[in-house]
Amino acid sequence: xxxxxxxxxxxxxxxxxxxxxxxxxxxxxxxxxxxxxxxxxxxxxxxxxxxxxxxxxxxxxxxxxxxxxxxxxxxxxxxxxxxxxxxxxxxxxxxxxxxxxxxxxxxxxxxxxxxxxxxxxxxxxxxxxxxxxxxxxxxxxxxxxxxxxxxxxxxxxxxxxxxxxxxxxxxxxxxxxxxxxxxxxxxxxxxxxxxxxxxxxxxxxxxxxxxxxxxxxxxxxxxxxxxx
Amino acid sequence: xxxxxxxxxxxxxxxxxxxxxxxxxxxxxxxxxxxxxxxxxxxxxxxxxxxxxxxxxxxxxxxxxxxxxxxxxxxxxxxxxxxxxxxxxxxxxxxxxxxxxxxxxxxxxxxxxxxxxxxxxxxxxxxxxxxxxxxxxxxxxxxxxxxxxxxxxxxxxxxxxxxxxxxxxxxxxxxxxxxxxxxxxxxxxxxxxxxxxxxxxxxxxxxxxxxxxxxxxxxxxxxxxxxxxxxxxxxxxxxxxxxxxxxxxxxxxxxxxxxxxxxxxxxxxxxxxxxxxxxxxxxxxxxxxxx
Numbered sequence: 358x359x360x361x362x363x364x365x366x367x368x369x370x371x372x373x374x375x376x377x378x379x380x381x382x383x384x385x386x387x388x389x390x391x392x393x394x395x396x397x398x399x400x401x402x403x404x405x406x407x408x409x410x411x412x413x414x415x416x417x418x419x420x421x422x423x424x425x426x427x428x429x430x431x432x433x434x435x436x437x438x439x440x441x442x443x444x445x446x447x448x449x450x451x452x453x454x455x456x457x458x459x460x461x462x463x464x465x466x467x468x469x470x471x472x473x474x475x476x477x478x479x480x481x482x483x484x485x486x487x488x489x490x491x492x493x494x495x496x497x498x499x500x501x502x503x504x505x506x507x508x509x510x511x512x513x514x515x516x517x518x519x520x521x522x523x524x525x526x527x528x529x530x531x532x533x534x535x536x537x538x539x540x541x542x543x544x545x546x547x548x549x550x551x552x553x554x555x556x557x558x559x560x561x562x563x564x565x566x567x568x569x570x571x572x573x574x575x576x577x578x579x580x581x582x583x584x585x
Numbered sequence: 586x587x588x589x590x591x592x593x594x595x596x597x598x599x600x601x602x603x604x605x606x607x608x609x610x611x612x613x614x615x616x617x618x619x620x621x622x623x624x625x626x627x628x629x630x631x632x633x634x635x636x637x638x639x640x641x642x643x644x645x646x647x648x649x650x651x652x653x654x655x656x657x658x659x660x661x662x663x664x665x666x667x668x669x670x671x672x673x674x675x676x677x678x679x680x681x682x683x684x685x686x687x688x689x690x691x692x693x694x695x696x697x698x699x700x701x702x703x704x705x706x707x708x709x710x711x712x713x714x715x716x717x718x719x720x721x722x723x724x725x726x727x728x729x730x731x732x733x734x735x736x737x738x739x740x741x742x743x744x745x746x747x748x749x750x751x752x753x754x755x756x757x758x759x760x761x762x763x764x765x766x767x768x769x770x771x772x773x774x775x776x777x778x779x780x781x782x783x784x785x786x787x788x789x790x791x792x793x794x795x796x797x798x799x800x801x802x803x804x805x806x807x808x809x810x811x812x813x814x815x816x817x818x819x820x821x822x823x824x825x826x827x828x829x830x831x832x833x834x835x836x837x838x839x840x841x842x843x844x845x846x847x848x849x850x851x852x853x854x855x856x857x858x859x860x861x862x863x864x865x866x867x868x869x870x871x872x873x874x875x876x
Contacts, residue, residue: 392850392853393849393853394850412849412863414850433849452865453830453831453833453865471865490867490868491868
């Protein structure tokens, strides 16, 4: 494992070293002394594994493709923002808008996530072992958000097509978000995600409720034609 | 965007290092706001003296002979001067200072001193020798101006009552109507700045008998806009975020201190931060600690 020290090397050089890893090399790296720096391990595009030993600032692992990034600490705002593929695992907590706009891959938060988790998610899978804050999955378009703990206010507000699975309490649902029937296909998705997120031993799919879009906000209703 | 740091010491053995730790925290936040910077430090609360911190754009002329004219001890530090007197002389000295409009009072009280100027945190801290200051708690702010001009008086912290101060990351949308409402209650606000109105509002609530926590709770209903506030009083230190909570905030607590940072990286050099309880304060939730 190659070690990159942010106390001795500047951020651009550390990120350049990670970004230069070529597909097929399967290298692994550790980044030490992150000390809350912004934009650590962003823009990766190879199946490498990165361990960040400590807590990170804004936008860690943003735009990730293929790589596996493990933060052995907590993550600041916007972790895994716009991820396309790969896997990002946060051992601690994540700050606001974790996984925002992400198109693919898996984001696992082993602690709690704060507000706006999965805002505008477009296909990513997010599994939070703890709780999530208010306005999570706001305008979510595709993908799955799985929460083993509780959800804050206005969950799934203005939702398009994403599945939200919550095991604990939901403080309130946002506009156009409703509870939906859990069918076999959803149990299957949930089982796979819990397994992939190291949560299968902690939670059983039958303990979750599913929430989704009532599809009243984003479909044009002819009765409203006069309003335009 | 602005940067806020705060440090409330529980362990007296750290008091000698307060200014040094606060300066390091604030300098780390420099890129959140390059316009102006300020620090409030609380020290000497029980020495029996009242301190009035004054600021002047022309210290060489305005501070000349000030001690003699006021009949008080004056310690000059760059563009600021600390006027010290006994509590029963304080009102008369405040009146004499008010008669000299070139002097602006940045703070007054038993413990508080506020230093603020236009410039980066590093240069402001150096001008006022902040790293040398000891104290029980302190708050720092680095500003990216949105609601009023980049001037010394528009810099944070704002102090509108004895030993009180407020710093703010965000912007208030109802500060003009609230300013008029406070004026009808006889509360004066000196600048066009939104944060000063919030500070005056909290002072007004506390004058009516609320404690810091109750004043902040009332602010959730009466203040409209985006805010992460950090507030200082003689004994205490408080934090409040608006219900939307998009302005960042991190708290850390150990047996030795409570620390606030707009970002975690402001806290990384504090003693034993690795084992501290670190968390993001909840929206619309009042946090405060008192000695």
